[in-house]
Amino acid sequence: MKGFDGFRTPACLLGGKVDSAAILEFEKQPLAVVGLPALKAQLAVFSAAPWNIVIPDGEWRTAQIDPEYAVALSREKDMCFLVIFQGTEAGVRAILKGGAR
Helix, strand or coil: CCCCCCCCCCHHHCCCCCCEEEEEEECCEEEEEEEEHHHCEEEEEEECHHHCCCCCCCCCEEEECCCCEEEEEEEECCEEEEEEEECCHHHHHHHHCCCCC
């Protein structure tokens, strides 16, 4: 993404259309946000280091944050991927494994 060094997308989310994209700044750190309408999701990409996020590379952590939304967090080297999905935690896990789209 122009203006965001190191931007990449997790392989399980490649191939879909994007309906929006922005580069934001949160506490003086760049944060790229991309809308993924086919998945009813938003992807945020940011550096792990400033937030001391320690997750094994490629591992996804998921959680249901309320009755309508679930999240997934992963890390590859120093890049973190946070995906907010409209749906259930089980649905998120299926998408991350290449299932329901």
